[in-house]
Amino acid sequence: MPQIQLKKIHKSFQDKRILNDMNLSIEEGEMISLLGPSGCGKTTTLKIIAGLVEPDQGDILINNQSVLNIPVEKRGAVIVFQDYLLFPHLTVEGNIEFGLKMAKVDKKIRKEKVKEMLSLMELDGQQYKYPNELSGGQRQRVALARALAVEPKVLLLDEPFSNLDLRLRETMREFVCSVQRKLKITTILVTHDKDEALMTSDKIAIMLEGEIKQYGTPLELYKKPISEEVANFFGETNYIIGKVEDGIFKSPLGNFRTTLQNTVKLKAMIRPEEIEVVSVYQETNTKGIITRSRYAGDRMYYMISLKGMEIKSISIAKEIFDVGEEVSLRIDSKNMVFYEV
Amino acid sequence: MGEYKMNKRNRTLSGFIMHIMIFLLILPLLVLVVWSFSKSWPWPNIFPQEFGLRGILHVLDPSSRALKSLLLSIRLSLVVTIVTLILSIPAAKTLGVYSFKGKQFIKMLVLAPIIVPPVAVGMGIHLTFIRLGLANRFIGVVLVHLIPCLPYGIRILTDVFEIIGESMEQQARVLGANSIQTFTNITLPLIAPGLISAGSLVFIVSFSQYFLTFLIGGGRIITFPMMMFPYIQSGDRMMASAYSMVFILATLVVLIMMEKAIKSYYSTKNYFYL
Amino acid sequence: MKKTIKPYIMLLPAMTILLGIFVAGLSMAFLQSLGYFPTIGLQEFTLNYYKEVLTDHGFLTSLRFSLWIAFVSSSVSVVLGVLLAYSIVKSKHKKGLEEIVYKLPVIVPHVVATLLVYNILGQSGIIARMAYALGFISQQSEFPALLFDKNGFGIILAYVWKGTPFIAMVVYTVLSNMNNRLSEVALNLGATNKQVFWHVLIPLTMPSIFSSFIIIFAFSFGAYEVPFLIGPTAPRALPVQAYAEYMNADLRHRPYTMTINMVLTFISFLCIWIYHKTFKLLNKYNG
Numbered sequence: 001m002p003q004i005q006l007k008k009i010h011k012s013f014q015d016k017r018i019l020n021d022m023n024l025s026i027e028e029g030e031m032i033s034l035l036g037p038s039g040c041g042k043t044t045t046l047k048i049i050a051g052l053v054e055p056d057q058g059d060i061l062i063n064n065q066s067v068l069n070i071p072v073e074k075r076g077a078v079i080v081f082q083d084y085l086l087f088p089h090l091t092v093e094g095n096i097e098f099g100l101k102m103a104k105v106d107k108k109i110r111k112e113k114v115k116e117m118l119s120l121m122e123l124d125g126q127q128y129k130y131p132n133e134l135s136g137g138q139r140q141r142v143a144l145a146r147a148l149a150v151e152p153k154v155l156l157l158d159e160p161f162s163n164l165d166l167r168l169r170e171t172m173r174e175f176v177c178s179v180q181r182k183l184k185i186t187t188i189l190v191t192h193d194k195d196e197a198l199m200t201s202d203k204i205a206i207m208l209e210g211e212i213k214q215y216g217t218p219l220e221l222y223k224k225p226i227s228e229e230v231a232n233f234f235g236e237t238n239y240i241i242g243k244v245e246d247g248i249f250k251s252p253l254g255n256f257r258t259t260l261q262n263t264v265k266l267k268a269m270i271r272p273e274e275i276e277v278v279s280v281y282q283e284t285n286t287k288g289i290i291t292r293s294r295y296a297g298d299r300m301y302y303m304i305s306l307k308g309m310e311i312k313s314i315s316i317a318k319e320i321f322d323v324g325e326e327v328s329l330r331i332d333s334k335n336m337v338f339y340e341v
Numbered sequence: 342m343g344e345y346k347m348n349k350r351n352r353t354l355s356g357f358i359m360h361i362m363i364f365l366l367i368l369p370l371l372v373l374v375v376w377s378f379s380k381s382w383p384w385p386n387i388f389p390q391e392f393g394l395r396g397i398l399h400v401l402d403p404s405s406r407a408l409k410s411l412l413l414s415i416r417l418s419l420v421v422t423i424v425t426l427i428l429s430i431p432a433a434k435t436l437g438v439y440s441f442k443g444k445q446f447i448k449m450l451v452l453a454p455i456i457v458p459p460v461a462v463g464m465g466i467h468l469t470f471i472r473l474g475l476a477n478r479f480i481g482v483v484l485v486h487l488i489p490c491l492p493y494g495i496r497i498l499t500d501v502f503e504i505i506g507e508s509m510e511q512q513a514r515v516l517g518a519n520s521i522q523t524f525t526n527i528t529l530p531l532i533a534p535g536l537i538s539a540g541s542l543v544f545i546v547s548f549s550q551y552f553l554t555f556l557i558g559g560g561r562i563i564t565f566p567m568m569m570f571p572y573i574q575s576g577d578r579m580m581a582s583a584y585s586m587v588f589i590l591a592t593l594v595v596l597i598m599m600e601k602a603i604k605s606y607y608s609t610k611n612y613f614y615l
Numbered sequence: 616m617k618k619t620i621k622p623y624i625m626l627l628p629a630m631t632i633l634l635g636i637f638v639a640g641l642s643m644a645f646l647q648s649l650g651y652f653p654t655i656g657l658q659e660f661t662l663n664y665y666k667e668v669l670t671d672h673g674f675l676t677s678l679r680f681s682l683w684i685a686f687v688s689s690s691v692s693v694v695l696g697v698l699l700a701y702s703i704v705k706s707k708h709k710k711g712l713e714e715i716v717y718k719l720p721v722i723v724p725h726v727v728a729t730l731l732v733y734n735i736l737g738q739s740g741i742i743a744r745m746a747y748a749l750g751f752i753s754q755q756s757e758f759p760a761l762l763f764d765k766n767g768f769g770i771i772l773a774y775v776w777k778g779t780p781f782i783a784m785v786v787y788t789v790l791s792n793m794n795n796r797l798s799e800v801a802l803n804l805g806a807t808n809k810q811v812f813w814h815v816l817i818p819l820t821m822p823s824i825f826s827s828f829i830i831i832f833a834f835s836f837g838a839y840e841v842p843f844l845i846g847p848t849a850p851r852a853l854p855v856q857a858y859a860e861y862m863n864a865d866l867r868h869r870p871y872t873m874t875i876n877m878v879l880t881f882i883s884f885l886c887i888w889i890y891h892k893t894f895k896l897l898n899k900y901n902g
Contacts (some may be wrong), residue, residue, distance in 0.1 A: 460857055
């Protein structure tokens, strides 16, 4: 049974619809991502789960019980905000023990917990420093320690890595994932970075304009996006219009065997990395002219002109072709995703 | 090279202008100090003939009415400051953090008492205060002092709340603090620097108030500026200067003590400007 | 529902005071100026008091006098204050000085500012004594009576002494918080220091300069103490005139007083309105 369930959540702010009929369920110990562009309602969703914002309609269940009437401070859903929001007037120790102190937990237990958190977060020796004396990565770990110290039922991470520089971001991402796996705490990560979502999460929920468009494992989302919207959001795409006749998809890119029913008009989506550019002497059923090429070390980005269409390809930089050269394209129809027009 | 020289010359010129202006601003205060310590300074001497403490001693004499009115003034203005801050905190939080219908109008209304002459407000409300039995009493003067003070208190704290926002408080809430715990553990320490500046300014505004005290106090509530007024009016430079000196020093002392008190309570640093 | 009324509940305490004293006081004054004063049996609304007051020569002279004082003192304060702020920024490293310049005049009340002017510029003030010592005058009365003169010279000076540091403080804060690199960019593009001042710094500080101008203008227009202490008997500043009328034992005289008060209030509301309008305009490019 799912540990957390959002049921038909609606929320508007001053006539502007933020969340529309949102449903989501999360299993215990899972780490999921809410992925979407800014302004799609991700952070609002977190605040609704935490109890900082009340939904207009719908219900939130934790362990199968509605928590709508449980106030923020008792709900056990702790947010780690993007800008950490460490209390500047409290030391690292004061920050970490804050939640326990508010719950009037005995001092001895508090100190123990702080010690445990400091070592878990590799912050030993930092407990008497003030937040402004810490580096970005340390601040992030204190924020995380402070949230985990209250042993929440669910940990909510709001764009936790976006304030860090690129290198630190990767380190922290690994670190957070390892802590999550160690503690097996149910975690919802909000991000606009698809790579981050892909690398950290058991499941990803794609959020666009206040709705969850698709919810599934990273592989499902990447390989089988259920709509063009999701496909576009998840990276570069090529669309080809064609038709199906007697088990064959006929398109400007060539003919491909398929199990689909006969259709007059159908759109196929194929990722650039599924289109391989090879020498013109290799026999494939598609040929085109390179119009642009960009060298990116291990990969080549090509733009190929073909029967009036522009096709994008990302190929391994084994053999390099120049602009104007005629090339063959190798395409595997298994990797095509079809949408109705 | 030429550019550099230009800049340097400009800098010297600015320094010169600055010093002249600061000198002109401070000179009158120096004359005031000299007057307050003079015993005899007849026309046309440029310096006093004799120095003495008669003026200052008169003001600080424990049996004098002057000292009594000074203490009354301090007490009055402290009460006004505290009440203003208590009223201002929730209002400033609302104006700084929330959005709601009529916010712009309320912001204007809050600012209005700085602009609208106290003369008009005071005379307009005087009769009502008399009817309600508030005139000629301490409480009435406190109430009427709130009018020029509230705009400053609310304005400064609104700026503070705009900077700190609501996020720290929300963070405390999700960590399990209830609303009262959040207020005392997070909000108050965070706005402590703002409380110091708002409190100082409000104290000054109340402490310097003459007309409203005079009108609503009806000669019964004699504050320090009221004691000082007749000496200035009659041109008794020595006494007036002595009063002014004591006034300025008392203000400084109270402000320093107020700052110390808030700082020691919240061991505050200026967090959000770091 | 609970969320929507929360802001209003938190505003309630402060609003009670503002509405109960400030707005109520002004409303009462307004009603009385319209001739509605039941306490003495006046119950009929009329504009006669306005007609009388607004055509009264004495009133008009007072109004002109008050506007003159306010306008001149505020303008001079702005010019000097901007100059002071700019010169402090330019000459740098004067932390201690700045503090004194800002704080002292804030602490010194207007009543004391009046005394300062009196000590310096009075007929037996320090300047008169120096003039005597240098042989420019042979007795006190030869020194020009700057304090109680009908141009309000002394009053203006007292306000300038208070206003200049206030403007300087506001402008200095804006200037020092302003991105220093904007000036550097302008210099780099070939602007002279003077051009940087007029085309970059002044436009960027304009909103704060203007709003502080309005504040000191309104204050010096409506304040009682300074013109009462060192102003001439004729013309009287409007607030002084209003209080003199208020002290008239005949209560039937009250509506005239309140009409003067309403004119004071009306002009200050005009200030708020201009402030608001201009602020919007100026804020356009300051984003």
